[in-house]
Amino acid sequence: MKNHEKSSLIKFTLIYFLTTGFFVIVLGYLYFYQQKHLILKQTATDMFQYSELLAKTDFQHLQKGFSYSLEKNQKVAFEFPQKIGKDYVKAFPIAKKEGYIVIYKDAKEIDDAIDKVKIFTISLQVALLIILLVLSYFLAKQALRPMKDVITHLDRFVLDLIHDLNTPATSILLNTNLLMEYENDPKKQKRLNRIVLGADTISSLYKNLELLLDHKLEKETVDLTLLLEHKVDDFQLLYPKITFNVTVDKNTQLFTNKKAISRILDNLLVNACKYANEENPKIWINFADDCLSIEDNGKGVKYPEKVFERSYKENDLGHGIGMHIVHRLCNSLNISILISSKEEIGTKVTLCF
Template sequence: MFRSEKRSLIRFLIIYLGSTFLLFSIASWLYYISSKHHLLDQQREPIKYEAEHIKSQLRTLHRSNAEKIIYPSHTHIQSAIYDLDKAYIFGTFQTKQTLDINKYDNRLYHIMKVEPYYLGAAYLLLAKDIDFEPIEKLQRNIFLFMLGAGLFFAMLGYFLGKLFVAPMRDSMEKMNRFIQDTTHELNTPISTILTNIEMIETFGKEEANATELKRIEIASKTLSRIYDDLTYLNLNHQYHREINTINMSRLVEERVVYFSAMAEAKLLKTVMYILPDVTLKMDKNDAFRLIDNLLSNAIKYNKKEGTLGVRLTKEFFEVSDTGVGIQKENMHRILQRFQRANNSEGGFGIGLDIVNQVVNSYDFVLHINSKEGKGTEVNIQWKK
């Protein structure tokens, strides 16, 4: 995993899990508060019932003329009566309670107004110990839910994160390979040029033969083509095309001559069928890129002493080679940028991508026929 990929994944997970946790915490808290209120309300019901019961008892007791008036008591619920000034009259609490229910002593309180004031009681206070068992059970369930949801969303987040950073990882891998290929592609012709210049300098200019100069020429043309391709790729999205009528027959012949040194170096036999005066309305640079890339590929992937076929008619342009060919399973992705048919030769994997771009720009039709080990035919039908 790349460092930046790891960093992006961690950032994504922090934001994703953080926001999910916050959302779930708020939802769980609201659920907890609502459920707790509901549970407490349930526990408050018997107190309200007892309050009504005591209220009716007070009426009976008020009428009593007995020496002792027995105040009603309950096993689990304590109660007390207060006069109109909220002063304590009597009750079952162990200590005299003030008429204040804003206490935090783990009890449920209920105040009821009484009128008429039987026994002088204007207020009735009742209290009951809270049963914490259902509340603790609720807390446990919410905690388990949060834990389960946390684990689930952590796994989901990790999976999603991996999914989101996959295209970035792919691009970075492509870029890495592109940089490696570029350095390698540049290194070969530059080394060739430097070595041959050194040889000329060592043996003297007079001794320089055509071979060294030929090698320098091929290497320079390779560098020039690399430069042109990279510039084309880089500027393609903002490139302003100048559409002119181009004599394709002359241009193809010129480019075959241009690449002849490379073809000769591989001892290729060039078979050409070029119909004279085939003209097309297109940008000259696009035409160069189209022809150069097809010829370059056909030379590069050809086998030694193979055949380079070039055909140009009013209907199509075709370049064929007798080289390594393309595997069937790689055919569908051969037009993608940075994809190479095989790694037997150097290159960026941008040649056919450029060809495809040009073809699409002019609504041409591209056909690639290839048999592994036998060769490849690239055919471009001009639009009608």
């Protein structure tokens, strides 16, 4: 499952869960409040019955858990017993006499009954929330299935399409290179170079898209030192005027996807080579503390925070998709990517594994 699919599944699951979970919590609270109300109401009834017995027996009746006091100015200020200290208290008027009788009942028995209701309610809510979470997950999965099928169908269509595009692009490159070997006219060579550049751009887009559509970026041990040596050799042939300064320890190993990291390096090095200083172009490649940096001495980027946006470009040299693809691949491989740039000084891209 790709990152965007996981994100969508989590969001839909949370929407279902939070919506229904809210009602479970509210209903649980109302149930607990109602049960507590009934317990206190029963307690008030017991107190009233005890006060009646006291009045009938001329205050001689004794009952375990109850006590009383006689007050002249006490008022019946509340419907339910109130907890004061270690007792629940409620006052009743004395029949045919002045004053009030204040009944005290030991709070432990009442509190225990309320706590039992509370524990039962919380346990029931937790059990229901767990069941709802599981149900929300399956409901979200079912709701997203049609969209997933459409995306899969589109991915296959695009993959087939770019495969079909790659074949003629490769043919154009091969045949154009053959023509260039036998062509001495500078104007025609310039036109052929434009064809090569266009075909090479199509081929590069094909590689980027093919990798993005690969749902399984399986990780493996990659020899970064060897990979960089090959990359630098290839780019040195394409850009013979550029000086490459590589500082990487021998046998530096990374646990990542080889195709993806190779594509990331290609896109970053292409940008560095394109925008390096024209008079004295230099590129520095350094690996230290699990971070790889690629730096050039070019004209820099005006808005580095926008570089990863799709189709963003500051001139006509690119298509505005390379760095966006780099960013997406880094996210898939859990690589943090940082870019810093100063105009007329250069740009530095750092990958931290």
